[in-house]
Amino acid sequence: MIAELGAFALMLALALSAAQAALSAAGRLRHSPALQGAGEGAALGAFIAVLLAFLALMDAFVRSDFSVANVAQNSTTTEALFYKVTGVWGSHEGSVLLWCLVLTGFGGLIVLFGDNLPRGLKALTVMTQGVLAVLFIGYTVFASSPFARLADPPAEGNPLNPILQDPTFAIHPPFLYCGYVGFSVVFSLGVAALIEGKVDAAWARWVRPWALTAWSFLTVGITLGSFWSYYTQGWGGWWFWDPVENASFMPWLAGAALLHSAIVTEKRGILVGWTVFLALVAFSLAMLGAFLVRSGVLTSVHAFAVDPTRGTLLLCILAIAAGSAFSLFAWRASKLTGGGLFAPISREGALVLNNLFLSTACATVLLGTLFPLIRQALTPNDPVSVGPPFYALTFMPLMAITLLLVPFGPMLAWKRGDLLAAAQRLWVAAALAVAGALIVLALARPAQVLSYVGLALGFWLIFGALAELVERTRLFRAPAAESLRRLGGLPRGAWGATLAHLGVGVFVLGACFESTWKLDNSQALTVGQSMTVGAYTLRLDSVTAQDGAGFSADRAAISAFRDGRPVCTLAPERRTYPLAAGQTISKKSICIRGASDLYVGLDDALPGTGDAQAWVVRAYWYPWARFIFIGPILMAFGGLISLSDRRLRFSLPQSAKARVGALKAKATP
Amino acid sequence: MVAVAAPILALAVGLTLYAMRDAVIFFYGPSQAETEHVPPGRLVRIGGLVAPGTVIRSADGMVRFSITDNVHAVPALYRGQLPDLFREGQGVVAQGVFDDAGVFQAHEVLAKHDEKYMPKEVVDALKKSGQWRETAAPAQAPAKSAS
Secondary structure, three states: HHHHHHHHHHHHHHHHHHHHHHHHHHHHOOHHHHHHHHHHHHHHHHHHHHHHHHHHHHHHHHHHOEEEHHHHHOOOOOOOOOHHHHHHHHOOHHHHHHHHHHHHHHHHHHHHHHHOHHHHHHHHHHHHHHHHHHHHOOOOOHHOOOOOOOOOOOOOOOOOHHHOOHHHHHHHHHHHHHHHHHHHHHHHHHHHHHHHHOOOOHHHHHHHHHHHHHHHHHHHHHHHHHHHHHHOOOOOOOOOOOOOHHHHHHHHHHHHHHHHHHHHHHHHHOOOOHHHHHHHHHHHHHHHHHHHHOOOOOOOOOOOOOOOHHHHHHHHHHHHHHHHHHHHHHHHHHOOOOOOOOOOHHHHHHHHHHHHHHHHHHHHHHHHHHHHHHHHHOOOEEEEOOOOOHHHHHHHHHHHHHHHHOOOHHHHHOOOOOOHHHHHHHHHHHHHHHHHHHHHHHHHHOOHHHHHHHHHHHHHHHHHHHHHHHHOOOOOOOHHHHHHHHHHOOOOHHHHHHHHHHHHHHHHHHHHHHHHHHHEEEEEEEEOOOOEEEEEEEEEEEEEEEEEOOEEEEEEEEEEOOOOEEEEEEEEEEEEEHHHHEEEEEEEEEEEEEEEEEEEEEEEOOOHHHHHHHHEEEEEEEHHHHHHHHHHHHHHHHHHHOOOHHOOOOOOOOOOOHHHHHHHHHHHO | HHHHHHHHHHHHHHHHHHHHOOOOOEEOOOOHHHHHHHOOOOOEEOOOOOOOOEEEEEOOOEEEEEEOOOOEEEEEEOOOOOOOOOOOOOOOEEEEEEEEOOOEEEEEEEOOOOOOOOOOHHHHHHHOOOOOOOOOOOOOOOOOOOO
8 A cells, every 4th residue: 555655656746846847937937936936846745755655665665565576576574674774775666766856855955945046047947857857757657666566475575685785885875866866956057057048156156065065975975885895895896997887987077077167157257158068967977877877788897687678768868858958058058158268377277177187087987988889889799898907098197187286276376376386385295295105115015106106196185285274374484373263264165175185185095005005815724724914914713603684604703913913803704695595795804904904705615524624714905995985085075064165055045244245255356 | 278178188089099999808708719819918808607517716715717608618717706696607707818828817707796697798608609598598687786
């Protein structure tokens, strides 16, 4: 009964979204606040309806109602409650429903927080959001309903793949989707601006917080997914340049470019068309990602049940949404004013350069991702794949130049910057970066030249970000109290940018360290035997049988020693899931040593019994690996801090005084 | 603007063209690898089935196995944790290089997270060698997936 209510709520949501689009459009055409208000009401209603549908599905999962096909295929009675709940988005149907929930949720947020948008622009934004909701909810209702019933319900369900029964994995889709679908707001704002034929600095100020929100969520989502891969895949791989990973990385790059170009549009009123273009690109790439992931046109390390029919439908949605948006852009973009000239050596010049590099890098990732498809169309008998070597030759050099330029940006003034002065302020940071790389060179065993370049780049980004703080607070030049006062007075946006750039540096350092100096060793051990990895000695103390929710396991107890002193105990497991066709998975155990990880997995037992029974133990040493994940979290945190900047707040109407102040500031930039 | 954009684009196009020629990873079925003689040291992917009875795990953590399309078999060597779905008789794609002795040194072994799934290239390779039987095909995975 509840499942039918869910299905009904979903159809209601489809109708409400259609009403949202139609009423908002009519409201804009007739300049009728009443119609527009009705459209906004429908948008809120659509969100509530999708939420009800989502809760209905969750209820079916929690109660293990196997008469619902989706529940029977993706959960069991023995699973922990947490996995029953997260199983809701574990399947294709459920994840599309989550996509719709986030989409209508953001539609609702535009209605609630969009009061300071001009009336017409808001109506058109809500309308576009409604059209997107119709496309995706329509797809859910007609091609991917999660509420289909089974005539003959099984007594026990088909478990969620054991490898996916993991807390990090279970929570990463909501973050990822808030990121992907969050870009729908800037997409809608872009379309609305194109229809209105008017983009001004104020428009850019509305775009920025939404872009920041989506980008920060996406950053967290990608990081969680990568972290999951790192500790489940066995060999600690956190990035494979796999199509599915690229699908999330492309909108991230476009979003990062958008964040920066929106600043230029806001402050200087230029790059207007480009900013709108990026707003359209970011969400289009997110939709492209959904298509690539679900259609199975590309072979990926990551498994997704693929369905060519659904793939075609998703391609149609992509074609309709992105196609019409870019056609609109081609038609109307010339209307957008604000080309304007600017000096190449200036803050805006630096941001333009940033955008050129980020978007070119994004294009190389797109090309690398789609190349196997294009080639297959030309020579079907000769399949190829594009992997790390391609990106090492294309994406990496472009990105290295980008990162080299990052610290200069904040040091340059708007309109007319002084490169020499910026260089003078940065020479200490540069010296420290080179020194840092040289110190590592002296301490660590030799490695490729590229590793040192990477390390110097990481240190350069970190010290460059700190140099900006020093500059802004006049540290070492003004009295300490004065510096402290200035530090407190820094706008949140500046803090956010500094933290995000710092995060990039931390990530680069982690990635370089991990990939250059990782160690591994695997050995068959009987109880009592030891092996070494790096500076650590591992002793297998025992292997015992353990039972858990839905699985039975061999759990090893391994003591780790360094210089003869015990540092920690590890407990890797070999789990067998009887319900999942006896699938075995290896649960790794990680001992965190500062920023580095001692990472141990238990492999299959070798033939033998009693005291002669041996297990293959795989041990890895990943130096500074934590930085790989801390870096992006810092970036997302920087995004959040920027979001809390008073100047960017999209909710609160500005006070009259602030508005006058803003006008004055605009008059005399 | 153009003066700045042009060199960046030229750089990107140059890098991409270079990478397209040298860094694309070709895929071979076992029979194809046998007939076309892949040069040793070139990064390629080999796809097929893990030949039943060939998986040998040694105490130093090395795993030997053969990748077959039921006509030819490629001996492969992998050091590292195999994916949890690596099993005899299952589809597998390995990425790595051939050594001078013709043994495939796998750097990475890709097996799907979904036990019912067969990589598309493996299906194509089996079809090419005439060993694909619809009955032998694994059941189409139901609507079940990762996230």
